[in-house]
Amino acid sequence: MAACGAPAAPPSPTTAPPVATGVAEVAGTAPRGAVVSLIPAGGVPMPEGPAVLDQYSKQFVPGVLYVRVGQPVEFRNTEDMGHNVTVNRRSTGTSVFDVETDPQEKYVHTFDRVGQYDVTCSVHPGMQATLIAANSPFTTVADDGGRFSIAGVVPGAYTLSVTFEGRTIDRPVDVKEPRTSVTLSP
Numbered sequence: 001m002a003a004c005g006a007p008a009a010p011p012s013p014t015t016a017p018p019v020a021t022g023v024a025e026v027a028g029t030a031p032r033g034a035v036v037s038l039i040p041a042g043g044v045p046m047p048e049g050p051a052v053l054d055q056y057s058k059q060f061v062p063g064v065l066y067v068r069v070g071q072p073v074e075f076r077n078t079e080d081m082g083h084n085v086t087v088n089r090r091s092t093g094t095s096v097f098d099v100e101t102d103p104q105e106k107y108v109h110t111f112d113r114v115g116q117y118d119v120t121c122s123v124h125p126g127m128q129a130t131l132i133a134a135n136s137p138f139t140t141v142a143d144d145g146g147r148f149s150i151a152g153v154v155p156g157a158y159t160l161s162v163t164f165e166g167r168t169i170d171r172p173v174d175v176k177e178p179r180t181s182v183t184l185s186p
């Protein structure tokens, strides 16, 4: 079964778009650092299995990980060196957890809030990653200029959900090809 040739790459490698027919891009502006998600009217199934953030070669792999709110995340240590996983909510610096991860061990945490999280290892100051938890695989983060773009979206009815500084603004969006623009002010 061949793909239709459309470059329908979802923003998250852990999940796939519901149906890859027409493809649209949703772009616009939001508060800088906001987590921006498009949630289809019919919802999106939770991915099967956990998301994984590994510790290997004194690095977090991958360096940026998108997960779903409610999806278990395995923080693994797959090398013969003790590590630590410290997770803080970026907007407030609030601690989420701080655990030691022994060689070949894992720690599982399920995020219950949309947001960006800083992941560090207290043993190795150079180790860091960013984790973004959201309610849809169609998710990105607004850049320093507030710009965002989500490509590979099937046209239709969505809720655009924008979370920043602990607040969430939801707005209905009718996504049309080839590009739909949205501007959200703080």
Ligand SMILES: [Cu+2]
Binding pocket: 058, 082, 083, 084, 121, 122, 123, 124, 127
């Ligand atoms: Cu470490």
